[in-house]
Amino acid sequence: MKSLILFLIATFYLNITFGQQTTVVKHKLTSNVTEKISVLKSDKSIRQGLYQAVSEQDRAVASGNFEQDKKAGVWHFYDQQGRLIQNYDYTKKQLLYEAVEDTTSNLRYYVDKVLTDTDRTTKPVKPGGRYFGYIPYLQLFKLPPYLTDINRMVSVAVVELLVSPYGRLADYKVHIYSGPTYEKVFNMNLNALNEEDKTFIPATVNNQPIGCRIMIKCVIDNDGGIDFF
Template identity: 50%
Template sequence: MKRLYIYLLAFLLPVCSLAQETVIIKRKLTGDVKEHVSVLKSDNKIREGLYQAIIGSKNALASGKYTNNVKTGVWSFYDTGNHLVQRFNYTTNTLLYEAPEDTTSNCRYLVDRTLSDTDHTTKPVIRGGRFYGYIPYLKLFRLPPDMRDINTEVVVTTIELLVSPGGRLADYVVHFQAQNYDRKVSFNIDLLSEEDKTFVPATINGEPISCRIFIRCFLTAGGDLDLY
């Protein structure tokens, strides 16, 4: 028995020595969203272990795991009411679940084709779901200097994304509308990561097709963009 214990100890020691110590870093993503990221203690630029994005004081928007800076395994994504909106397996690159949308959704979809009652359609889907998945677009937004005095309480703000049949983001603009006011501002999509520009494309009867996504959002008093 003693000899077996020694053999097991000799086997486990190299394995244990490979484990690296991690620490949790907390930082702000948007005004109301913070992320808790597990990183290597020896190099806080390398994400390793559990990840959570939290809105407010407790509601999760995203939870999953990193392995050497890469998302792995099944991630779960939620809306602001803590309802599950998506599950995605990053190891197999598979969409496991996407919650259906109803008339209360802040997203609308438009294709440049007349649809019949018999057409079967699917919408474009971004990894991360309908809230967390669009946070990178909020972070890219910058209010033009000549709009800093705009009345944020009356302007209607909408994000418009154009997704190609190949599932690639082709355009990103923000519309600002109010009485006697209509303006559109474009943003450089090259500043987004490849993941943030990749969608499951929309389809009609199984054929991939380009689609525009319109997302209702709002301007904060500080001039940032945020989602409802």
């Protein structure tokens, strides 16, 4: 009798597993990054299984798994050259690895304090890494019609993110600079982001959480969007 019960339980779970057939859909995240998402055939709005983001050069950008539309287990994130820069466990909400950030990075950090030589600091960390994790903030911006003729050769965009001591995104702006004197600031709508994109590991000074501004230098593409340098 016990064996029969165990057999029925195993059969039940096998039917669930095989019943959840999946298919892969693709989307362009940026002009250089495409995501490949396993979704349920019965409901393509539910992500289930392997997720991959790859560059046009066929380099890994992100990989991990979804369980019932939620990131689960350990995910791996890479930079533009395909080098591993972060491992993050979404089930345990734990940072496992963060590569050292050098001076070639397009990200700059400014804490709300005048630092001394003895202060011990850590920067804010975005689950998703310094490349993939910041794509959502670039995706939301598009040049307004009156700026579409801006000279791309002498223009740059800077994304400004304010992260609170609690690790929450508190402000989000895009600065457009063109030539030596022109600057236009766009205040972006935080409600256009999902909760995951509003969550960081906060910066610290001497082990105390502190507010920090993240500045990301970007290029303006031909379609009026912005992308990483």
